[in-house]
Every structure is written in structure tokens, then in C-alpha cells.
Amino acid sequence: MSRSAPPAPPLPPAMPGPVAVPTQPASRPQLQMAPRATHIDRRPDSQSESTWDKDAVIELLDVHKAFGALRVLDGVTCRIPRGEITVLMGPSGTGKSVLLRHIVGLLPPDAGDIFVDQRDVPKLNERDLLALRRGIGMLFQDGALFSSMNLFDNVAFPLRQHTSKGEGEVREIVMEHLVEVGLAGAEKRMPNELSGGMRKRAGFARALVMEPSILLFDEPDSGLDPVRTTLLCDLIREISKKYNATSIVVSHDVGAVRRFADNIGILYKGKMRQFGTQHEVELSQDEFVHQFFNASSEGPLGMD
Ligand SMILES: Nc1ncnc2c1ncn2[C@@H]1O[C@H](COP(=O)(O)OP(=O)(O)OP(=O)(O)O)[C@@H](O)[C@H]1O
Ligand SMILES: [Mg+2]
Known part of the structure; x- marks a missing residue:
């Protein structure tokens, strides 16, 4: 990065409202994080650190969402580490965009908790939601230009x-x-x-x-040629680091993900099948995670 800028300011303080905003959720369901890699050689660099050890700025706890009979999120739990890039992967139609929309309060969960910078998103009133969204930059899947x-x-x-x-x-x-x-x-x-x-x-x-101190990118690389995908991914990495932002990037491009992901969550059948550092996910023994992360035709996932 050629020039340094001061870190992005924290989100504006939550405005006083009728809803008490707890600093921590009252009860925490069991997190479905990648198991701590005690049996493997840990890298000497920061990638050997587990997402367990990191300060989370966004937390989803046992989030459920259905549209009629279609159960999309079925108990999703994850913690998004502050100041890092977390990539969300998963088959098409599995709920990645729906999950992002929950984080900015565009969709309410049927059950579960969503905290962003310790604010209880589903309980925020309109005014506080707008204040929250001012601190979040979102790139929608289609660019969504007027x-x-x-x-x-x-x-x-x-x-x-x-x-x-x-x-x-x-x-x-x-x-x-x-x-x-x-x-x-x-x-x-x-x-x-x-x-x-x-x-x-x-x-x-x-x-x-x-x-914004939080950036959400929904498939920024879809529809781009390989060179532009690489350039855009480099830009995301550069800008996320420049502004010290916490970023979530939805992407299907395994090659691109390997370039910029600090952490990876793989969503499948309504659940966070695996969530951990890139290093942890690379070492996963789960055959679905292995197939998906290596874009392999061999494994439990077929065209259906
Ligand atoms: N507002 C809505 N009302 C009804 N169904 C919805 C709504 N939003 C999303 N869905 C359904 O929820 C499911 C998950 O959609 P979502 O857009 O999150 O998938 P995705 O993982 O982002 O897929 P892709 O990789 O193709 O973008 C889909 O079956 C979709 O049709
Ligand atoms: Mg999507």
C-alpha cells in the first residue's frame, strides 16, 4: 500500500432508543467453528491463529430464516474477526446473500441473534438501523447502481x-x-x-x-474476466487493509479466495459447515468442505 490513512472511525455510538442494547448476548449456543488445529503443524505466521482467538465485530448466533416452506438459514453461527477479510462460500442458492442482508438489518431473522459492534441488529429501531448502515459499505451482487x-x-x-x-x-x-x-x-x-x-x-x-469500518461485498468478482477478477481482489485486499476495515466477501472463485481470505466460512444446507482461518479450512477433513474449497468434481456435491 503506497500511502497510509488513519483507520476508519468506529461506528457512531448507538443512539438512545427504547431497546436496551446488550454488550454481550445472554446465552451463546455452541459455535460451529473449525476445531482447533492441535494435531497439525501450525504455521509460524499469523495464519496459525484460530478464529477463536480473535476479537469479533460481527456475531451471528444460531440464526434461522425461512421463506415459507423454504428453510434457508438453519442455525447459522459465526464470528467475523475485526479488521480481517472473511470470505463466505457455498453453493448457489444456499443463503449467502440472505445472510449479508441480515447483517445490515434488511431481513429480520426468524430466530437467533445478530450483533454488529455489540448492537443487537434485529432489535434496532429505524433510526438506529440507519446509523448502523452508515458505518457499513455494501456492494450488492448486481452493483445496484441507479x-x-x-x-x-x-x-x-x-x-x-x-x-x-x-x-x-x-x-x-x-x-x-x-x-x-x-x-x-x-x-x-x-x-x-x-x-x-x-x-x-x-x-x-x-x-x-x-x-465505513465494515465492508460487505456480494460476489464482487462474478462476471469478470480472470485478470479483472485478480485486480479487483487485489483492490479489495488493499482497500480493506488501508481502511483497517472488517470485510466479508462472498465469492465462488477459489483461486481469488486463496489470494485474499484471512478467514473462510462455508455455508451448506442452512448451516455454517466450517468456519475458520484459511489455513484451518485448507486442512479440513470434511469431504464437502474439501470438495468445495478445491472446486473438485469428486465429493458429495453434484449438480442437484
Ligand atoms: N426475499 C425473499 N423471498 C423469498 N425467497 C427468498 C428471498 N430472498 C432469497 N430467497 C431465497 O433464499 C434462497 C437463498 O438465496 P440467496 O440469494 O441468499 O442465495 P445465494 O447463496 O446468495 O446464491 P447465489 O450464489 O446464487 O447468489 C434462494 O432459494 C432464494 O430464492
Ligand atoms: Mg447471492
Whole structure:
């Protein structure tokens, strides 16, 4: 990283509301973390540390969610370590996007607890939810740009919506982030004049303008060619580290995941089948995890 910036500010303090926000959940169900790797050679570097040892900024505890008869999350538990990149993997339709939407309070769980920076997300009122979301940058699966606004206005939108900054300052911030994601010069283009990769990077710039301490990326690499996937993954790593952000990245690209993941969660059939450091997941003896993480055709997972 060429220049260093001060770490992103912590989330604004929870506003007083009718709901008491506990600092810790009252009861914690058994975490389904990767077993501590006592029987294996531990690496001398930080990868040998277990996610158990780390400070968590996001906690999901026994989260359940169904849509009618479709049970999507069936007791998901995980702790997302602060200041690291955690990748969420799993077959298509398994609930990865649904899980992210729970973290920002766009979907309520049927049961279970979700804490973000010690705030009890499902219990937050509208005002506190908005305050929470101001501290979270989210890149949706499809980029989710407003089709009627040009690139500049799309990226400026959160600043104009959530801050009282003047247009001069807005321009300065937007241009800084457009340069960061390699889109300087394209600011007048409409979304339909941008390539898929450019739209992703535009969504990325928009996720960054509020200097969030938490970044959620839903398949930032889908639909990109291999070179752009690598470049985007490097950008995610660089920017996450630059802002000292806690990032969750949903990705199917095992090669890319190996490049930037500190921790990996693998969701399958409504449960977090494995959650641990990349090193722990690589060493997993679970045949599904092994098949998925190695993108192998051999294993329990078939086309069905
Ligand atoms: N608001 C909703 N109402 C009803 N069903 C939904 C809703 N949102 C998601 N689902 C269903 O929940 C399941 C999980 O969806 P989700 O989008 O989380 O999958 P995913 O793991 O992100 O898949 P992909 O890798 O293809 O993006 C799917 O069967 C989907 O149709
Ligand atoms: Mg999805």
C-alpha cells in the first residue's frame, strides 16, 4: 500500500432508543467453528491463529430464516474477526446473500441473534438501523447502481443523503474514490455505458465514500474476466487493509479466495459447515468442505 490513512472511525455510538442494547448476548449456543488445529503443524505466521482467538465485530448466533416452506438459514453461527477479510462460500442458492442482508438489518431473522459492534441488529429501531448502515459499505451482487444517475451522482449519493457536506467536499471525496478504483474520467457516464467490471468498481467506490469500518461485498468478482477478477481482489485486499476495515466477501472463485481470505466460512444446507482461518479450512477433513474449497468434481456435491 503506497500511502497510509488513519483507520476508519468506529461506528457512531448507538443512539438512545427504547431497546436496551446488550454488550454481550445472554446465552451463546455452541459455535460451529473449525476445531482447533492441535494435531497439525501450525504455521509460524499469523495464519496459525484460530478464529477463536480473535476479537469479533460481527456475531451471528444460531440464526434461522425461512421463506415459507423454504428453510434457508438453519442455525447459522459465526464470528467475523475485526479488521480481517472473511470470505463466505457455498453453493448457489444456499443463503449467502440472505445472510449479508441480515447483517445490515434488511431481513429480520426468524430466530437467533445478530450483533454488529455489540448492537443487537434485529432489535434496532429505524433510526438506529440507519446509523448502523452508515458505518457499513455494501456492494450488492448486481452493483445496484441507479440507472437514471451518472457514475458521479451514483457514488455521491450516500454523501448527499447522509451528510451535510457541501458540493465541493462531495466532489473531492467522490473523485478520490473514483481514482482509487480506476474510474477517473468516466464520472459522466451512465450505468448502461459502463462495462460489468466498471459497474462493480463503481459500486465499490460508492460503498467506500462514507469511510465505513465494515465492508460487505456480494460476489464482487462474478462476471469478470480472470485478470479483472485478480485486480479487483487485489483492490479489495488493499482497500480493506488501508481502511483497517472488517470485510466479508462472498465469492465462488477459489483461486481469488486463496489470494485474499484471512478467514473462510462455508455455508451448506442452512448451516455454517466450517468456519475458520484459511489455513484451518485448507486442512479440513470434511469431504464437502474439501470438495468445495478445491472446486473438485469428486465429493458429495453434484449438480442437484
Ligand atoms: N426475499 C425473499 N423471498 C423469498 N425467497 C427468498 C428471498 N430472498 C432469497 N430467497 C431465497 O433464499 C434462497 C437463498 O438465496 P440467496 O440469494 O441468499 O442465495 P445465494 O447463496 O446468495 O446464491 P447465489 O450464489 O446464487 O447468489 C434462494 O432459494 C432464494 O430464492
Ligand atoms: Mg447471492
